Amino acid sequence: MKNKITLKELSKLLNVSVSTVSKALNDSPEISQKTIERVKELAALHNYRPNPVAVNLKSSRSGTIGVIVPNIANTFFAKVLSGIEAQAQEVGLQVMTYISDESYEREVQIVEHLTAGFVDGVLLSIAEESQRKRSFDHIYSLIDYDIPVVLYDRINYDMPVDKIGVNDAESFKKVTTKLIKKGVKRIGLVSTILHLVTGKERIRGYKEALLPSMEEHIAASTRRDYLDDCIYQVLIKEEVEAVLCTDFESTLRVYRYAYEHNIRIPQDLKIIGFLNDDIAPYMTPSLSYIEQNPQKIGKGAMKLLHKRLTGEAELNKYREKIVKTKLIDLESTNFEL
Amino acid sequence: MKNKITLKELSKLLNVSVSTVSKALNDSPEISQKTIERVKELAALHNYRPNPVAVNLKSSRSGTIGVIVPNIANTFFAKVLSGIEAQAQEVGLQVMTYISDESYEREVQIVEHLTAGFVDGVLLSIAEESQRKRSFDHIYSLIDYDIPVVLYDRINYDMPVDKIGVNDAESFKKVTTKLIKKGVKRIGLVSTILHLVTGKERIRGYKEALLPSMEEHIAASTRRDYLDDCIYQVLIKEEVEAVLCTDFESTLRVYRYAYEHNIRIPQDLKIIGFLNDDIAPYMTPSLSYIEQNPQKIGKGAMKLLHKRLTGEAELNKYREKIVKTKLIDLESTNFEL
DNA sequence: CTGAAAGCGCTTACAG
DNA sequence: CTGAAAGCGCTTACAG
Numbered sequence A, B: 001m002k003n004k005i006t007l008k009e010l011s012k013l014l015n016v017s018v019s020t021v022s023k024a025l026n027d028s029p030e031i032s033q034k035t036i037e038r039v040k041e042l043a044a045l046h047n048y049r050p051n052p053v054a055v056n057l058k059s060s061r062s063g064t065i066g067v068i069v070p071n072i073a074n075t076f077f078a079k080v081l082s083g084i085e086a087q088a089q090e091v092g093l094q095v096m097t098y099i100s101d102e103s104y105e106r107e108v109q110i111v112e113h114l115t116a117g118f119v120d121g122v123l124l125s126i127a128e129e130s131q132r133k134r135s136f137d138h139i140y141s142l143i144d145y146d147i148p149v150v151l152y153d154r155i156n157y158d159m160p161v162d163k164i165g166v167n168d169a170e171s172f173k174k175v176t177t178k179l180i181k182k183g184v185k186r187i188g189l190v191s192t193i194l195h196l197v198t199g200k201e202r203i204r205g206y207k208e209a210l211l212p213s214m215e216e217h218i219a220a221s222t223r224r225d226y227l228d229d230c231i232y233q234v235l236i237k238e239e240v241e242a243v244l245c246t247d248f249e250s251t252l253r254v255y256r257y258a259y260e261h262n263i264r265i266p267q268d269l270k271i272i273g274f275l276n277d278d279i280a281p282y283m284t285p286s287l288s289y290i291e292q293n294p295q296k297i298g299k300g301a302m303k304l305l306h307k308r309l310t311g312e313a314e315l316n317k318y319r320e321k322i323v324k325t326k327l328i329d330l331e332s333t334n335f336e337l
Numbered sequence C, D: 001c002t003g004a005a006a007g008c009g010c011t012t013a014c015a016g
Helices: A007-014 A018-025 A033-045 A052-059 A075-091 A104-114 A128-133 A137-144 A168-181 A197-209 A224-237 A248-260 A294-309 B007-014 B018-025 B033-045 B052-059 B075-091 B104-114 B128-133 B137-144 B168-181 B197-209 B224-237 B248-260 B294-310
Strands: A064-069 A094-099 A121-124 A149-152 A162-166 A187-191 A217-220 A242-245 A270-273 A288-291 A320-323 A326-328 B064-069 B094-099 B121-124 B149-152 B162-166 B187-191 B217-220 B242-245 B270-273 B288-291 B320-323 B326-328
Touching: A007 A018, A007 A033, A018 A033, A052 B052, A064 A075, A064 A104, A075 A094, A075 A294, A075 B075, A075 B094, A094 A104, A094 B075, A104 A128, A104 A137, A121 A294, A137 A149, A149 A294, A162 A168, A162 A294, A168 A187, A168 A197, A168 A242, A168 A270, A168 A288, A168 A326, A187 A197, A187 A224, A187 A248, A217 A224, A224 A248, A242 A248, A248 A270, A294 A320, B007 B018, B007 B033, B018 B033, B064 B075, B064 B104, B064 B294, B075 B094, B075 B294, B094 B104, B104 B128, B104 B137, B121 B294, B137 B149, B149 B294, B162 B168, B162 B294, B168 B187, B168 B197, B168 B242, B168 B270, B168 B288, B168 B326, B187 B197, B187 B224, B187 B248, B217 B224, B224 B248, B242 B248, B248 B270, B294 B320
Parallel strands: A064 A094, A064 A121, A121 A149, A149 A162, A162 A320, A187 A217, A187 A242, A242 A270, A270 A288, B064 B094, B064 B121, B121 B149, B149 B162, B162 B320, B187 B217, B187 B242, B242 B270, B270 B288
Antiparallel strands: A094 B094, A288 A326, B288 B326
């Protein structure tokens, strides 16, 4: 039952004024070396640490940033968060976590709350529903309140804020091209995130890579039951030889489908997904995937925000950082064979 | 570029004192209805919200709780966090997230930091390394500082704090018994978390359920390469007919092993795992699993802490809540056939 | 080199 | 019913 000691109490014990103690602890040149030592010694003895709330009130900063995560059960976002936390830790900032659960309404609530002054800056990945509705007014309200915002992963390109994402289009373009070079003629794509920027971009990359002679084979839906029909159409009717999956769910659906219909991977069907290294290598067969480096995205986002907060970043000029992906070739394609 | 309006500014505009404004906004009975209305109207007009930092300083509370997560990339913990966040939201508390990455040193750092007064209470799941070392002094230091602690999932039973977990032992005991009743003779267990309380408890449950005539078949290791040898021993040499997996990794390892060695699931080998509903049903074949309800654990943990903070909880008497698990029977056992 | 005073934005006992 | 004053725990310009 230690009682936290305050500056005032320290000053009494030392028979000096509160101001002297405060300055001494902050190594002010105004204070004699002797006093500084005396003060610091006693402070250490009592394990004094300034009350962060009081410090914040003076500085009119909260020392805290808010992170809005659309869906924390998605390992990608969990890892981004861990990158953010690690980097925040490095620069001495606290992280408050808010989960929008992909809901527009919840996202609005959170933003509304944040504008009351809980945080100095916000890291945001836009909820699915907000993207579908194209409702972004609440995000602009953060900007109105002069709260720096960094968008991560799900980026709205028009907003006057810093952004960090992945080269979605390019990575799907590359991998499609690779399949074509390997002689694959009918390449399909499956997606459950067609309304997200990231999904759209990935689809765009795929389309751009297809040769004029090739047809698009796209199975895309957010509805589970309907998606299976689409998959049937693409895998069975249109007989694709390879399929790109834009996300976790579509990958698992395709695997299931192949399993249930005795489609052999990779002999009958090659699969490439956007997944994380903690699942893809363990699937049966192991999945070839595009690695996104979520930790790096998190760290990068935090770095961008920190530069804003410290004033290092140029005003009215916003950075757009891209974290490069990498194709990991495993059993579901087996290119190297 | 809105400037946040303060009480003082409001009071000037209204030609009343700061105290009157404050009281009016808080519906003090000291203030006349007329004034209250006048004040509230202007406050609403200017979208006034009290500076949370200032309020905290007065109340000497931070309105914030700290959550320490051992590994956020583990969906279980991610979902626990989402339950915590949802419940905190409900009672108007902020959540600061810290990730220990299973490291003792990091956990000590975090706790040290938290004792400076950033939070009113702490939700903690103990890092793997701390458990292995049995080093818990840092946790007791939170208690010394009068910061209420609630342990979740990974529980140290001796500590004088509230706890919430899962009926680990019982659930493995039950499922083992069920296998025995179905006529399975040789039942094995695979684990990569034998040094965690949760792992130990699950193993205990398994052992307790085995009949005197039955042998234990345990493959347990944290080392990947070595684990495969153990799995070989149990699956091939000792020819178990069913295997319980205590965690995500061991489940995936066993699936991989079966896949690589043409062991058919469930015909040759039945598998039951501790996993989440976002993966187990999509595996090929789908995995029978013990559902832990992580959201509920998170909410429960937050509720316990909230009761401490509000003083509803009895002093020196600590609750130990258990969230019940449920066996979900899918293709990897196919009991119902 | 040290200290008294003001102030960050609130709340609340007390006086009128 | 309203307001002046003190105070939460700090920091910092200013005086001495």
